[in-house]
Amino acid sequence: xxxxLPVFMxxxxxxxxxxxxxxxxxxxxxxxxxxxxxxxGSFQATPMRGMLLGxxxxxxxxxFSRRHLGVRTTALALAGLLTALxxxxxxxxxxxxxxxxxxxxxxxxxxxxxxxxxLLGLRYPWPWAFRGVVVAALWNGVLCAAVYLAGRALGxxxxxx
Numbered sequence: 001x002x003x004x005l006p007v008f009m010x011x012x013x014x015x016x017x018x019x020x021x022x023x024x025x026x027x028x029x030x031x032x033x034x035x036x037x038x039x040x041g042s043f044q045a046t047p048m049r050g051m052l053l054g055x056x057x058x059x060x061x062x063x064f065s066r067r068h069l070g071v072r073t074t075a076l077a078l079a080g081l082l083t084a085l086x087x088x089x090x091x092x093x094x095x096x097x098x099x100x101x102x103x104x105x106x107x108x109x110x111x112x113x114x115x116x117x118x119l120l121g122l123r124y125p126w127p128w129a130f131r132g133v134v135v136a137a138l139w140n141g142v143l144c145a146a147v148y149l150a151g152r153a154l155g156x157x158x159x160x161x
Contacts, residue, residue, distance in 0.1 A: 054080025
């Protein structure tokens with residue numbers, strides 16, 4: 001567990017960075033650094049650790065962005081679990097898979113969030129949400145691929161199994 005402490009502290013740092021810098025850039029669409037970190041970290045982790053990584057990312061997202069506590073936590077925990085279950089050794093071979101999973105996980109997380117908010121009876125501007133989610137998913141897919149390539153070039157790739 002000691003080797004996971006820097007990973008979780010890094011996730012908290014990304015949460016602060018997301019809330020302080022990326023969220024303040026304005027505009028409808030922006031990348032979600034916590035989703036990118038969950039995808040890339042969960043690819044290299046066991047399902048339990050992927051879920052814990054996603055849960056940490058979601059909790060940071062909920063706390064630092066003043067959203068409804070628990071919604072993003074649950075969504076990112078499920079995303080981390082599913083990514084770890086499906087990832088295995090495939091991520092090392094196919095760059096398109098990394099980008100595609102980043103895109104798909106963003107769609108699933110945002111779709112889950114919007115569905116829960118709708119079930120709670122909270123009004124949400126659906127046209128804005130659709131445009132924001134699709135473009136943010138593209139951002140996250142490209143960012144997943146770029147970070148993955150940079151990590152491989154720097155030799156940072158390792159297993160957390």
